[in-house]
Amino acid sequence: MTQSNQPMLEIRQVSKQFGGLDAVKEVNLSINKGEIFALLGGSGCGKTTLLRMLAGFETPSAGAIFIDGEDISQVPPHRRPVNMMFQSYALFPHMTVAQNVAFGLKQEKKHRLSKPEIANKVSELLSLVRMQDFAERKPDQLSGGQRQRVALARSLAKKPKVLLLDEPMGALDKKLRSEMQLEVVDIIEAVGVTCVMVTHDQEEAMTMANRISVMHEGEIMQVGTPSEIYEFPNSRHTAEFIGSVNIFDAEVTQLETHYSGLTCSDFTVPIQVEAGINAPIGAKLAVAVRPEKIIMSRQQPEAMSNWLTGVVEDIAYLGGHSVYYVKLSNGKRVMSVGTNNDRHEQKVTWQDQVYLHWSNTSAVVLYQ
Ligand code: ATP
Secondary structure (H helix, E strand, O other): OOOOOOEEEEEEEEEEEEOOEEEEEEEEEEEEOOOEEEEEOOOOOOHHHHHHHHHOOOOOOEEEEEEOOEEOOOOOHHHOOEEEEOOOOOOOOOOOHHHHHHHHHHHOOOOOOOHHHHHHHHHHHHHHOOOHHHOOOOHHHOOHHHHHHHHHHHHHOOOOOEEEEEOOOOOOOHHHHHHHHHHHHHHHHHHOOEEEEEEOOHHHHHHHOOEEEEEEOOEEEEEEOHHHHHHOOOOHHHHHHOOOOEEEEEEEEEEOOOEEEEEOOOOOOOEEEEOOOOOOOOOEEEEEEOHHHOEEEOOOOOOOOOEEEEEEEEEEEOOOEEEEEEEOOOOOEEEEEEEOOOOOOOOOOOOOEEEEEOOHHHEEEEOO
């Protein structure tokens, strides 16, 4: 099943105050059916509070939440068509895998299921998460990844319209994390459930989500696909939060049809970016360039713009690629990434003077 353009979850002007603190500020989001949506942000940005309001564990101070067109703001947690998978998984230690998955189904009051119906449903869910051979084990006889799959099966048992994941990979080690990220996405997509996940890990959000909202101090800074957020950040905060970036403070000096020009004290030549700067001559802005967009050379580029020179101060060898830290004459450090695809190539090394160059289309202008 794939995502549609029909909204499943709508968050309208939702705020939450704790005493005098604005934990969540006037958040508006529309999340489509079948979409995997990530709330991403640093510690204390309000992402868990927002998730808990969706689950019904917190009441909004203002605003409303709609699921499938119905206002659920005043509906208690157990009556909402949502289910939350907690970071700890919260499996019952004394119950087997099958009993854990069956637990929610047995509580069902409205459409009481017969024993064979529950058994069928449990076996269907365990096959979905590839845990059918572990039905009689207890949670402490499972690996971290297996426990997570059981927790996922249990959260999906009652067919929620929206599945909420709180730091879903938080309890797993790094290697298992990347395997489970893809596996969890496959399962969620196979079921077609709409999913909202909270994470502080940008790689996790980029790998798992169709769209990401970056939060900061209770506000949504930007919403977009992983590549939109990475390639076109709309603020310094998002540019710095997602991946590595070089940021230059600059002033607009030229607005031409095909390009715009800026000056910056770090450069001896102007900066040029694609046309379409939304600011007048003289405006003070920032220009962001990702390290992998920068080409490093020993020769001075022929171009009349977009290059700097400095001395290699540090090199971080990371196997597939290296990060070069180049110190400019004013002391500022600029990062450039080079791939290590030739073992015999004569590499740039410490204290070499180098030139860093990029194209007009590689830089992003940041207005805030
Ligand atoms: P983390 O990644 O550290 O969990 P977060 O982005 O999930 O952070 P929240 O847990 O939503 O952040 O908290 C947002 C702000 O609200 C924080 O300043 C936090 O201290 C505060 N807060 C959260 N819950 C409560 C509460 N029950 N009472 C008072 N303040 C709270």
